[in-house]
Amino acid sequence: MGRHFGNLAKVRHIITYSLSPFEQRAFPNYFSKGIPNVWRRFTASFFKVAPPMTLMYVTYTWGNSVHQQSKRKNPADFENEE
Numbered sequence: 001m002g003r004h005f006g007n008l009a010k011v012r013h014i015i016t017y018s019l020s021p022f023e024q025r026a027f028p029n030y031f032s033k034g035i036p037n038v039w040r041r042f043t044a045s046f047f048k049v050a051p052p053m054t055l056m057y058v059t060y061t062w063g064n065s066v067h068q069q070s071k072r073k074n075p076a077d078f079e080n081e082e
Helices: 030-071
Strands: none
Touching: none
């Protein structure tokens, strides 16, 4: 009836290791190494990402405001009607 799902292909020269879920720790070194690592990575990339993002946001909002102003009618053009 074919192979089981875990044995669909025969892979050579690759060694895999696994631990029982009962032997693994769910959050090892989470507070001592995890949070400081996140903070270090955030501060390292913040000044590379934030200036272009703010420039894009300012450009986008400026472009939308100019577009909305250009679509409005000039009230001075309609003063002498009627």
